[in-house]
Amino acid sequence: MKKMTMTQKILAKHAGLDYVEPGQLIMASLDMVLGNDITTPVAVKEFRKIGLTKVFDKEKIAIVPDHFCPNKDIKSAEQVKFIREFAKEMEITNFFEVGQMGIEHALLPELGLVTAGDVVIGADSHTCTYGALGAFSTGVGSTDMASGMASGKAWFKVPEAIKFELKGKFNKNVSGKDLILHIIGMIGVDGALYKSMEFTGEGVRNLNIDDRFTIANMAIEAGAKNGIFPVDEITLDYIREHSKKPYDIFEADKEAVYSEEHVIDLSTIKMTVSFPHLPDNTRTIDEVGTVTIDQSVIGSCTNGRIEDMRIAANILKGHKIHKDVRCIIFPATQKIWKQAMNEGLFDIFIDAGAAVSTPTCGPCLGGHMGILAKGERSVSTTNRNFVGRMGHPESEVYLCSPAVAAASAILGRIASPDELEEI
Amino acid sequence: MKASGKVIKYGHNVDTDVIIPARYLNTSDPKELASHCMEDIDADFSKKVNQGDIMVALNNFGCGSSREHAPIAIKESGISCVIANTFARIFYRNAINIGLPILECRQAAEEINEGDYVTVDFLTGDIFNETQNKKYVAKPFPPFMQEIIENNGLIGYIKKTLK
Numbered sequence: 001m002k003k004m005t006m007t008q009k010i011l012a013k014h015a016g017l018d019y020v021e022p023g024q025l026i027m028a029s030l031d032m033v034l035g036n037d038i039t040t041p042v043a044v045k046e047f048r049k050i051g052l053t054k055v056f057d058k059e060k061i062a063i064v065p066d067h068f069c070p071n072k073d074i075k076s077a078e079q080v081k082f083i084r085e086f087a088k089e090m091e092i093t094n095f096f097e098v099g100q101m102g103i104e105h106a107l108l109p110e111l112g113l114v115t116a117g118d119v120v121i122g123a124d125s126h127t128c129t130y131g132a133l134g135a136f137s138t139g140v141g142s143t144d145m146a147s148g149m150a151s152g153k154a155w156f157k158v159p160e161a162i163k164f165e166l167k168g169k170f171n172k173n174v175s176g177k178d179l180i181l182h183i184i185g186m187i188g189v190d191g192a193l194y195k196s197m198e199f200t201g202e203g204v205r206n207l208n209i210d211d212r213f214t215i216a217n218m219a220i221e222a223g224a225k226n227g228i229f230p231v232d233e234i235t236l237d238y239i240r241e242h243s244k245k246p247y248d249i250f251e252a253d254k255e256a257v258y259s260e261e262h263v264i265d266l267s268t269i270k271m272t273v274s275f276p277h278l279p280d281n282t283r284t285i286d287e288v289g290t291v292t293i294d295q296s297v298i299g300s301c302t303n304g305r306i307e308d309m310r311i312a313a314n315i316l317k318g319h320k321i322h323k324d325v326r327c328i329i330f331p332a333t334q335k336i337w338k339q340a341m342n343e344g345l346f347d348i349f350i351d352a353g354a355a356v357s358t359p360t361c362g363p364c365l366g367g368h369m370g371i372l373a374k375g376e377r378s379v380s381t382t383n384r385n386f387v388g389r390m391g392h393p394e395s396e397v398y399l400c401s402p403a404v405a406a407a408s409a410i411l412g413r414i415a416s417p418d419e420l421e422e423i
Numbered sequence: 424m425k426a427s428g429k430v431i432k433y434g435h436n437v438d439t440d441v442i443i444p445a446r447y448l449n450t451s452d453p454k455e456l457a458s459h460c461m462e463d464i465d466a467d468f469s470k471k472v473n474q475g476d477i478m479v480a481l482n483n484f485g486c487g488s489s490r491e492h493a494p495i496a497i498k499e500s501g502i503s504c505v506i507a508n509t510f511a512r513i514f515y516r517n518a519i520n521i522g523l524p525i526l527e528c529r530q531a532a533e534e535i536n537e538g539d540y541v542t543v544d545f546l547t548g549d550i551f552n553e554t555q556n557k558k559y560v561a562k563p564f565p566p567f568m569q570e571i572i573e574n575n576g577l578i579g580y581i582k583k584t585l586k
Binding site: 041042123124367387 | 436438440441444445446448449450451463464482483486487488489490491492494495509511512513516517520521565567576577578581582584585
């Protein structure tokens with residue numbers, strides 16, 4: 001029997017095959033089909049063209065209006081109304097209104113709708129996040145979402161894989177965001193194009209689940225089809241707490257073939273910032289120089305989870321946001337919001353002079369709730385710093401961890417939290 | 424299936440945020456999307472593009488967001504075909520799925536200049552640069568994708584397979 005990676009094994013199982021090889025085109029069954037308020041309207045129009053009156057499984061579709069929600073303008077409201085009516089007509093159980101919704105890639109794992117061994121497609125590029133739980137999940141477009149809703153299947157080309165063997169553990173103030181920015185800087189924004197990024201090694205156990213979500217989330221920023229972690233006790237603790245769905249644990253064969261292998265000692269990773277206008281334009285914090293900022297955004301599907309909130313609070317505690325900076329904090333789901341509130345993190349944020357928002361993708365994609373004017377700069381714990389991503393085409397986004405975003409908000413320039421200790 | 428047109432050329436890593444900025448994603452109307460296509464890196468694109476024009480770019484075209492609005496905006500602008508060194512994978516899928524012809528051909532993408540007149544045959548992958556009198560052959564689509572293309576995109580294909 002030929003040897004397979006984790007991704008190959010999950011895809012083989014869902015294609016009803018014993019073995020699949022890189023490059024092979026397969027039709028795989030889907031455990032979850034996801035869409036948001038931007039991509040679902042297009043998917044619904046395409047679905048209508050098929051002429052079906054039912055979706056393949058009303059419990060295996062999730063529609064999360066999170067991008068321009070709570071509705072930012074009349075057109076956005078019309079888009080959400082359109083998909084709300086579709087969800088009602090199709091009796092889709094996993095439609096989440098404002099008040100229940102959160103940022104989709106934080107919400108689905110939290111609600112236990114995705115689990116280890118699943119195959120998930122989502123009409124959102126950051127659907128690769130669920131690889132943190134040992135699932136194969138990948139972003140697709142609206143037409144793929146439509147055909148997934150109709151048939152419960154999607155075609156895939158089985159990807160080659162790049163192996164990242166992790167050793168050791170992070171130093172203080174370094175987190176999963178720094179690791180994934182470091183990796184993207186190393187291999188480039190197309191360094192994993194069409195491929196799977198598979199994280200393994202004894203260092204994985206030193207990454208908490210929120211670090212893993214952050215890392216898998218940004219696999220797409222290296223062009224990858226998916227990012228995936230092995231299932232260990234940390235994963236299983238999370239799954240048992242959040243999901244009643246049956247899970248399936250797949251392990252890569254020891255002799256599985258990878259197109260590239262990298263060994264990374266986590267203790268060598270420094271805090272890392274991506275300069276405009278590509279995520280691979282990285283510098284370690286000691287190479288940043290003086291870059292003043294106008295805004296600091298802490299949140300998103302990349303870094304809006306409870307650990308991220310705790311890291312930010314820990315740094316902001318007892319400090320004030322710089323007078324020239326707007327600091328906006330977005331807990332990613334209602335549950336995280338309540339947890340952060342109950343832990344007293346909001347007192348710290350508000351006393352520091354930060355604003356706390358209801359969950360939304362908002363500023364990450366230049367939607368609302370923190371748009372930049374011409375010439376303005378923001379540090380952001382989000383995932384993209386393309387031209388115009390957060391507002392005016394002549395504004396700038398610097399990607400970083402919650403620790404760096406918090407320290408920068410205090411100091412008014414891109415800064416390490418280590419500097420605060422020196423004050 | 425052939426297309427001919429004048430080339431509009433861009434560089435590496437043209438992302439979907441510049442193809443169609445998110446501030447316009449509160450609609451899925453193709454005409455409205457097309458009117459803002461490429462505007463953050465090429466303010467005149469919607470004025471200068473003519474029906475049938477061919478877009479050429481370098482590595483990783485269409486990287487970033489999964490928004491299908493990006494290939495929709497390009498197609499509605501009148502672009503008949505995109506030629507690039509490589510495409511980001513979600514854009515690649517989306518383009519095939521909505522019937523925007525795309526071809527990967529490194530040599531053609533690098534040698535074709537802005538304003539050249541180019542003819543493309545999607546089925547054979549033949550690319551002919553009439554301005555420079557040079558011929559190229561792009562990687563052909565695998566048979567599975569040809570079937571999707573022959574059914575006018577994924578929806579046509581699904582309709583057929585669900586019957």
